[in-house]
Amino acid sequence: MVRDFTDIFGSTWLAAAASVAVIMAFLSVNSLMLIWMERKVSARMQRRLGPTEHGPFGLLQTFCDAIKLLGKELITPRHASTKLYLAAPILIFAPIIAICSLFPVSGNWVFRDYDIALVLVLAFTSMSILGIFAAGWGSNNKYSLLGAIRSILQNIAYEVPLLLSVMAVVLLAGSLNLRDIAMQQSGIPYVLLQPLAALIFFVAATAETNRAPFDIPEAESELIGGFHTEYSGMRFGMFFFAEYSSMVIVCGLATILFLGGWHGPVLPGIVWFFIKVYALIFVMMWFRWTFPRLRFDQLLKFSWLVLVPLAVLNLLATALVLKLL
Amino acid sequence: MAGMEHFAEYGFFGALLLAGVLLAVGPVVIPLFISPRSRSEKSRDTYECGMDTIGSAWVRFDLAFYLFALIFVAFSVAVLYLFPVALVYDDGSYLWRDFVAVALFLGILSLALVYSWRRGVFSPALRTTSQRTHRVGE
Structure with a gap:
């Protein structure tokens, strides 16, 4: 039997407040730790030590950075479009908590069970494009605008193979409920039945989160950070928070759709879920120091002329095999 | 009332969205309470630590981007129709009819991709400088 927060707290609104508290606490710790992990992983891959000063293994380094960011001045550029400029971090940040509430982290425990959870996740993750465009256009800075244009083109190009590869899973599972989809993988995870879809999904998800090798929207060495060039202090911190939270979101989705969610031997489900999510995040960090950045037109061509046709064929093949079985 | 049930159902999600904002x-x-505030006008310049910027960033950009957006709309709307399918x-009611329908649908959709590929939508990004000046001179 599934238990959700409404069962525990009795009222929807109390449950919502409790969910917000739990998710916010998790996400804050998560992004502080992920930034630390990113720095440690990249340092080790380059035979450096990374942060070591504050706390054991430098664990408190990002915590100190966050406090420092809080004390930094917030500057609004004179020529910026103030409304768009101020709205952008909020637009990017706002949907994250709601999206996280949709994930079933273990078999009998969810924040709330939605039959169309998958559609909600996909719809609200693509809302970040709006925030990126507001940031890029609102800043009135050429670097920001270039970064925003690239980011949007890339996001819409990789959205399509992502949706098509998800569709193959939906065909197999016959459900849009994330818990149902994970439930059906108690025997065989879908990554074995849909290896191509899993691969396409992970590549597209890396691109959707603007991670290397698809990080040309940010491209530190050419665009000085891209769409968030003009942001200082905590506004900049919120873009970072959103970036690392969206890594958890796409990796969580990949875990549920392809790796069987919470299923695994011995350990409790919730532990398995997070092991899988952080393993995928580690792979993403590994990507960053393995592959060189793509050129922009190569990136678009790769999506539209390789990933999309492959995803369409994969979907057709899945539909055919389902009929033959 | 069906409407009220839906409200309660998605009220939870809506509350979380609001909390996000x-x-x-x-x-x-x-x-605002703990950070320093500079009085200098210079710090509010666009890209303050670099050179003075020339002109606004709000310029017209390449029409090619519009074509990408069009293909995206075609595909994403089509994919939306595929969810209920x-x-x-x-579900066992038809033997082959639903496969043929899906195949036809995806086939027609793929034509959009083939068409834009043949029209060269995917290779305009690297126009050389000489072509650019030529275009202006036309």
């Missing part, structure tokens, strides 16, 4: 304001308000697919 409210929490997003927090980190921007706190620095995927849910009822293979």
Whole structure:
């Protein structure tokens, strides 16, 4: 039997407040730790030590950075479009908590069970494009605008193979409920039945989160950070928070759709879920120091002329095999 | 009433969205009390630590981007139609009809991709400088 927060707290609104508290606490710790992990992983891959000063293994380094960011001045550029400029971090940040509430982290425990959870996740993750465009256009800075244009083109190009590869899973599972989809993988995870879809999904998800090798929207060495060039202090911190939270979101989705969610031997489900999510995040960090950045037109061509046709064929093949079985 | 049930169902999600907006304001308000405030006009320049910028960034950009957006709309709307199909697919009522329907649908959709590929939508990004000046001179 599934238990959700409404069962525990009795009222929807109390449950919502409790969910917000739990998710916010998790996400804050998560992004502080992920930034630390990113720095440690990249340092080790380059035979450096990374942060070591504050706390054991430098664990408190990002915590100190966050406090420092809080004390930094917030500057609004004179020529910026103030409304768009101020709205952008909020637009990017706002949907994250709601999206996280949709994930079933273990078999009998969810924040709330939605039959169309998958559609909600996909719809609200693509809302970040709006925030990126507001940031890029609102800043009135050429670097920001270039970064925003690239980011949007890339996001819409990789959205399509992502949706098509998800569709193959939906065909197999016959459900849009994330818990149902994970439930059906108690025997065989879908990554074995849909290896191509899993691969396409992970590549597209890396691109959707603007991670290397698809990080040309940010491209530190050419665009000085891209769409968030003009942001200082905590506004900049919120873009970072959103970036690392969206890594958890796409990796969580990949875990549920392809790796069987919470299923695994011995350990409790919730532990398995997070092991899988952080393993995928580690792979993403590994990507960053393995592959060189793509050129922009190569990136678009790769999506539209390789990933999309492959995803369409994969979907057709899945539909055919389902009929033959 | 069916409407009220839906409200309760998605009220939870809506409350979380609202909480997201409210929490997003927090980190921007706190620095107002503890951060320094510079009085210098220079610090509000666009890209302050670099050279003085020339002109606004709000310029017209390449029409090619519009074509990408068009293909995206075609595909994403089509994929939206596929969600309900995927849910009822293979429920045993028809033998081959739903496969043929999906194949036709994806086939026609792929034509959009083939068409834009043949029209060179995917290779305009690297126009050389000489071609650019030539275009202006036309």
